[in-house]
Amino acid sequence: MTAPQSRVSVAELRRDFMVGGSQAPVFNPAKHADSRIPATLAIGVFDGYHRGHQRLLAEAFRDARRRSVSAIVVTFDPDPDEILSSIPAKKLLGNDARIDLLARSGADGVACLPFTHALATLDHRAFFEDVLGTALDIRSIHVGADFRLGRGGEGSVSVIRSWAQTVGIEVVGHELLLEDEVPITSTRIRSLIEAGDLDAAARLLARRYSIEGVVERGRGEGRAMGFPTANIGQRAGQLLPPDGAYAGWAQTPDGLVWPAAINVGIPPMFAHDPASASLEATLLGFSGNLYGSSLRLVFDTRLRPSHAFEMRAELIEAVQADLASVRARLGDDAYDISLRGEEHYDY
Numbered sequence: 001m002t003a004p005q006s007r008v009s010v011a012e013l014r015r016d017f018m019v020g021g022s023q024a025p026v027f028n029p030a031k032h033a034d035s036r037i038p039a040t041l042a043i044g045v046f047d048g049y050h051r052g053h054q055r056l057l058a059e060a061f062r063d064a065r066r067r068s069v070s071a072i073v074v075t076f077d078p079d080p081d082e083i084l085s086s087i088p089a090k091k092l093l094g095n096d097a098r099i100d101l102l103a104r105s106g107a108d109g110v111a112c113l114p115f116t117h118a119l120a121t122l123d124h125r126a127f128f129e130d131v132l133g134t135a136l137d138i139r140s141i142h143v144g145a146d147f148r149l150g151r152g153g154e155g156s157v158s159v160i161r162s163w164a165q166t167v168g169i170e171v172v173g174h175e176l177l178l179e180d181e182v183p184i185t186s187t188r189i190r191s192l193i194e195a196g197d198l199d200a201a202a203r204l205l206a207r208r209y210s211i212e213g214v215v216e217r218g219r220g221e222g223r224a225m226g227f228p229t230a231n232i233g234q235r236a237g238q239l240l241p242p243d244g245a246y247a248g249w250a251q252t253p254d255g256l257v258w259p260a261a262i263n264v265g266i267p268p269m270f271a272h273d274p275a276s277a278s279l280e281a282t283l284l285g286f287s288g289n290l291y292g293s294s295l296r297l298v299f300d301t302r303l304r305p306s307h308a309f310e311m312r313a314e315l316i317e318a319v320q321a322d323l324a325s326v327r328a329r330l331g332d333d334a335y336d337i338s339l340r341g342e343e344h345y346d347y
C-alpha cells in the first residue's frame with residue numbers, strides 16, 4: 001500500500017460521483033393531468049448542474065417552502081439542443097444522469113417533458129396552461145434571466161411575466177451567478193474542459209468533471225502489456241477533455257471508488273483498429289471483469305499529452321510511469337463511498 005500525497009476525503013468523492021440526496025419522483029405531467037398540485041417551478045435543462053443551477057434551484061425551493069407548495073423542477077428529455085440544433089453541443093452530463101441528479105437535488109418532483117418539435121412550436125401560454133397547467137397549479141416560476149421559451153424563443157422572462165401577472169403567477173428571472181465577474185454557464189464550462197482547464201471547470205461545477213459509459217471490449221492487448229484498460233464506449237454524448245493521460249477515479253458497480261490512470265484519445269499506434277477506444281482507464285488495485293458494466297470516471301489532473309509511440313516498449317514504459325504517478329498522487333486504496341444509512345449527503 002502506498003500513502004498518497006494528499007488523502008482525499010470520502011465527502012469529496014461523494015460530491016464528485018454525485019452520491020446522495022433522496023430521490024424525488026420523475027413524472028410526465030401529461031400522465032398526471034387530473035391532480036393539479038400547487039407548485040413553484042424551476043425550469044431549465046440544467047446541463048452540468050453547475051453552481052449557477054444549484055443556486056437557482058435553492059432559491060426556487062426556498063420560495064416553495066415559503067408558499068407551502070411543492071418544489072417542482074421542470075426539465076426536458078432529451079435536451080432540446082439535441083432536437084433543434086444541427087450540431088448539438090457535447091454534454092456535461094448524460095441525459096439520464098442529468099435527470100437523476102435533478103431528482104436528487106432536493107426538489108419534491110421532476111416534471112420531465114419529452115422534447116419534440118411539436119413542444120418546441122408551442123407559445124409560452126400554451127406551454128404553461130395546456131402542458132403544465134393540467135397537472136400543476138402554478139404559483140411561481142423561476143428561470144435564469146436569459147431563459148427563452150417557445151416558438152422562435154419568443155417567451156423571454158418579460159413576455160412570460162406579462163402573461164403570468166394576468167393569472168396571478170409570480171415570475172422570477174434570476175441573474176446568472178458570476179465567478180470572476182463572468183456568468184457561470186454550461187457553455188463556459190464546456191470551453192474550459194475543451195481547453196483542458198479541469199480545475200477551473202471543477203470550481204464552476206462544484207465537483208470534478210466526470211464521464212459515464214459502458215465498458216466494451218477493446219483489442220485485448222492492455223492486459224498482455226501489463227495494464228488492463230477498461231474501454232468506455234457509449235458515453236451519452238458527453239464532452240471529452242483534450243487527448244492525454246490523466247489521474248482520476250473510477251467507480252465500479254459495487255460502489256467502490258478506485259484510483260485510475262485514464263487515457264483520452266485514440267492511441268495513434270492502433271488508430272487503424274476500430275476496437276481502439278478514445279476513453280479508457282486502468283484501475284489501481286482492481287481485478288475482475290468489467291465488460292458490460294457502467295463505469296463513471298472522474299478527472300483529477302492531467303499528467304501529460306498523448307504521445308505517438310513508435311515502439312510498444314516505449315508505450316508500456318510511459319503507461320507504467322503514469323500508473324506510478326497516479327499511485328503517488330491518489331494512493332492505491334479503494335474507497336467505499338456508499339451511504340449505508342448515513343445522513344443524506346448534500347452537494
Ligand SMILES: Cc1cc2nc3c(=O)[nH]c(=O)nc-3n(C[C@H](O)[C@H](O)[C@H](O)COP(=O)(O)O)c2cc1C
Pocket residue numbers: 218219220221222223227228229230231244245246261262263266267268269270275276277280281282305306307308309315318319322323
Ligand atoms: C494511462 C494511459 C496512458 C496512455 N497513453 C497513451 C499514449 O500516450 N499513446 C498511445 O498511443 N496510447 C496510450 N495509451 C493507450 C494504450 O495504447 C492502450 O491502452 C493499449 O493499446 C491497450 O488497448 P486495448 O485496451 O484496446 O487492448 C494509454 C493508456 C493508458 C491507460
Ligand SMILES: Nc1ncnc2c1ncn2[C@@H]1O[C@H](COP(=O)(O)OP(=O)(O)O)[C@@H](O)[C@H]1O
Pocket residue numbers: 215216217218219220221222223224227228229230231281282283284285286287288289290291
Ligand atoms: N485493474 C483493472 N483496470 C481496468 N480493467 C480491468 C482491471 N482488471 C480487470 N479488468 C478487466 O480487463 C478488461 C481490460 O483488459 P484489456 O486487456 O485491456 O482488454 P480490452 O482491450 O478488451 O479493454 C476490462 O474491460 C476489465 O473487464
